[in-house]
Amino acid sequence: MFQANLSHRLLCRYLDTTLEAGLVCLNDSSEYVITPKGRLFLEKFTEYSKQVNHVTSDRMALENMCLVPKRNETKRLDVLPVDSALQNVSE
Numbered sequence: 001m002f003q004a005n006l007s008h009r010l011l012c013r014y015l016d017t018t019l020e021a022g023l024v025c026l027n028d029s030s031e032y033v034i035t036p037k038g039r040l041f042l043e044k045f046t047e048y049s050k051q052v053n054h055v056t057s058d059r060m061a062l063e064n065m066c067l068v069p070k071r072n073e074t075k076r077l078d079v080l081p082v083d084s085a086l087q088n089v090s091e
Helices: 008-021 036-065 082-090
Strands: 024-026 032-034
Touching (some): 032 036
């Protein structure tokens, strides 16, 4: 609880929610155990998180492409002048 930075109240709320959703259950020893539905949820959530991270990194790359360089910043070598870029497109 401490390492997860959760208060007791918040932990209880999360446990109640996951129990009600059938993602975890209590075994005979009163231990919380993940259910098959909970395992599937984790797999799907992991897949979703990877996609979101990919989209976020693509978004950041696109935003960086739109940044206007500062006056004192040196010119990047991988940037073509507009005329050259338009010639490459029309060829």
